[in-house]
Amino acid sequence: MTGWPSAAERTPIPELRDDGPRVVALGGGHGLSMVLRAAQSYARQIVGVVTVADDGGSSGRLTSTLDIPPPGDMRRCLLALCPGDTPLQRVFAYRFTDTDVAGHSTGNLMLAALHQLTGDFEQALDIAAGMLGAVGRIIPVAPTSLHLRATIDGIIVDGQAEIARNHGTIDSLELTPSTPANPRALEAIRGADQIILGPGSLYTSVLSCMLVPGVADAINDSAGRLVYIMNLTTQEGETSEMTGRAHLRTLIDMSGIRRQGTVLTNQQPFEAPASVDPLDLAPAEASDLGWELHSADLADTGAEWPQHAPDALQKTLAELT
Numbered sequence: 001m002t003g004w005p006s007a008a009e010r011t012p013i014p015e016l017r018d019d020g021p022r023v024v025a026l027g028g029g030h031g032l033s034m035v036l037r038a039a040q041s042y043a044r045q046i047v048g049v050v051t052v053a054d055d056g057g058s059s060g061r062l063t064s065t066l067d068i069p070p071p072g073d074m075r076r077c078l079l080a081l082c083p084g085d086t087p088l089q090r091v092f093a094y095r096f097t098d099t100d101v102a103g104h105s106t107g108n109l110m111l112a113a114l115h116q117l118t119g120d121f122e123q124a125l126d127i128a129a130g131m132l133g134a135v136g137r138i139i140p141v142a143p144t145s146l147h148l149r150a151t152i153d154g155i156i157v158d159g160q161a162e163i164a165r166n167h168g169t170i171d172s173l174e175l176t177p178s179t180p181a182n183p184r185a186l187e188a189i190r191g192a193d194q195i196i197l198g199p200g201s202l203y204t205s206v207l208s209c210m211l212v213p214g215v216a217d218a219i220n221d222s223a224g225r226l227v228y229i230m231n232l233t234t235q236e237g238e239t240s241e242m243t244g245r246a247h248l249r250t251l252i253d254m255s256g257i258r259r260q261g262t263v264l265t266n267q268q269p270f271e272a273p274a275s276v277d278p279l280d281l282a283p284a285e286a287s288d289l290g291w292e293l294h295s296a297d298l299a300d301t302g303a304e305w306p307q308h309a310p311d312a313l314q315k316t317l318a319e320l321t
Contacts (some may be wrong), residue, residue: 002006004118004127005097007009011126012025013045013137017250019228020044021193021321024224026209028073032199033080034308035317039196040083042318047188048077050214051308053148053175053208056161058104059255062144065154069146074125074138075107081134089132103145122184139185141209146175148208158265161222167237173211189215192224194321199229199308202239202247216256226261227320229289229313232299232306233276244281249287260290264321268297271307294320 023043025035028051040044047196054070055063063070075092082089091106101109107128112126125138153168163170189195198206210216219226230247234240239247248263265281272278286293296316300309 002270004123011130013047014070014135015044016040016046016135017044018043019025022191022224023047023194024049024188024190024192025196025208026189026215027051027198027200028209029076029200030307031198031205031229031231032073033076034199034310035065035196035314036077038078038310038317040081042136042321043136043194047080047185047192048136049141049182049185049188049209050074050077050138050226051205051208052145053139053144053160053204054157055145055147056164058108059229060161061104062108062112064121066112066115068112068121068145069140069142071108071111072105074140075105075111075117077138078125078129078132078134079107081138082127082132082135083135092128092132115195122182136169137188139182140189141181141185141212141215142179143182144179144261146177146179146208146212148204149174149176150203152279155208160208164204164235164238167240170238173203173207175208175211178213179211179240181218186214186218189218189224190222192222194317195219195222195224195226197226197228197251198318199231201235202231202250204238206251210251210255210257216258220256220258224319226257226259227264227317228261229264229308230266230279230281232270232308233272234280236275241277242280243283245289247279248281248286248291252289260292261293264298264320265293265295266298266308267295268299270299270301270306276306277304 052069095105
């Protein structure tokens with residue numbers, strides 16, 4: 001359609017610093033958006049590679065009716081890459097609360113409309129990034145939405161939203177169909193100076209990216225430093241009663257990562273709700289799994305729910321380049 005830049009004429013990834021690393025972060029949700037904000041202080045280029053297995057809420061409704069990748073996490077990440085606070089950013093973040101669009105955010109609907117106009121969801125993301133003034137690029141990990149399936153205590157559970165709610169031990173995880181990863185995502189990973197996994201839901205955000213064919217191989221092939229940011233606590237349902245070692249062991253075993261990385265953990269005391277447990281990891285536990293441990297004061301002690309302190313995360317990630 002005329003009036004839009006062609007898919008072949010995508011603009012280069014914006015450059016923030018002359019001397020910074022090329023940062024690629026993988027995952028979804030709040031954790032990935034936090035990393036993308038942190039990277040803006042030290043990176044030369046930033047790319048977010050985002051899961052396409054979200055089937056809940058507004059994303060699930062749009063994916064099932066319009067045959068597009070789930071836009072919600074990508075909308076959140078686009079906004080994380082936008083410095084300042086503009087009227088357009090506020091509109092993009094706005095969520096309707098009633099009538100037939102209740103639950104939808106304007107950003108999700110705009111991405112769906114741009115896809116309808118261009119016929120290319122990645123092109124829609126690039127156009128939205130330009131409109132919003134994003135300082136990096138968002139790339140879906142696969143070209144189409146994928147379905148996440150888990151075996152939990154011997155029972156098959158279908159769908160990202162249902163897996164996240166289910167209590168029990170996740171024995172296996174798979175994505176269907178077995179669609180190869182987005183070539184642009186693989187190119188970005190192989191060329192990265194720093195590759196960041198997490199924080200975020202271990203199975204339904206981080207591993208739902210890592211299981212896409214080609215992603216683990218690209219990480220293994222890359223010379224960039226690999227950093228896994230461990231969550232501050234277990235996640236009720238999805239990782240209840242899992243230790244820090246179990247988190248790292250599961251990431252290695254299920255993802256296909258063969259190379260050494262750095263696992264970043266919090267060492268600062270904080271208040272945790274009764275429904276979750278703080279996560280920690282001993283240096284020997286990390287080294288036994290072939291990884292090195294880096295600990296820092298990362299918890300936001302003033303937050304209502306456990307989360308990483310943005311300034312502390314930004315400083316520590318800059319040190320791990």
